[in-house]
Amino acid sequence: MDTLSYKTISANKETAKKEWLLVDATDKPLGRLCSELASLLRGKHKPLYTPHADCGDNVVVINAEKVHLTGKKWDEKVYVRYTGYPGGQRFATPKEMMAKHPTAMIEMAVRGMLPKNRLGREVYRNLYVYAGTEHQQQAQQPKPYELKG
Numbered sequence: 001m002d003t004l005s006y007k008t009i010s011a012n013k014e015t016a017k018k019e020w021l022l023v024d025a026t027d028k029p030l031g032r033l034c035s036e037l038a039s040l041l042r043g044k045h046k047p048l049y050t051p052h053a054d055c056g057d058n059v060v061v062i063n064a065e066k067v068h069l070t071g072k073k074w075d076e077k078v079y080v081r082y083t084g085y086p087g088g089q090r091f092a093t094p095k096e097m098m099a100k101h102p103t104a105m106i107e108m109a110v111r112g113m114l115p116k117n118r119l120g121r122e123v124y125r126n127l128y129v130y131a132g133t134e135h136q137q138q139a140q141q142p143k144p145y146e147l148k149g
Contacts, residue, residue: 016050016053016054019057020060020140021145023059024063025061028067035113036148037059037106042056061106063131067105079105
């Protein structure tokens with residue numbers, strides 16, 4: 001047996017085969033949806049997954065305003081942000097977030113599941129979230145992707 005034929009292959013920016021995927025968020029639980037999106041963005045579903053390279057796919061999410069939260073999270077969950085000024089802590093419930101900016105909940109959840117470094121920031125740029133069914137990536141012809149479960 002020739003052991004030289006067994007070489008570890010690492011994907012890089014040039015060799016990664018990036019695809020465009022279309023995900024429908026209608027009636028999907030927020031956390032389960034976003035963990036699957038983070039995995040697709042990282043490329044963990046591919047055989048040539050490389051942790052230190054951007055080898056994931058570009059993901060287009062539609063119907064973000066129809067995402068589902070379980071239990072009493074619509075009223076009891078709190079999103080906290082800070083303006084940077086003294087006394088500038090602001091609070092919002094998911095109902096308020098959905099009314100003001102329907103794509104923000106998915107974007108924040110996916111960003112929190114990606115690495116906190118320059119790779120994570122680069123990978124996050126491959127996510128496109130839209131509130132309705134219309135999106136601006138028709139030219140890329142994204143393939144519909146059915147989430148697991």
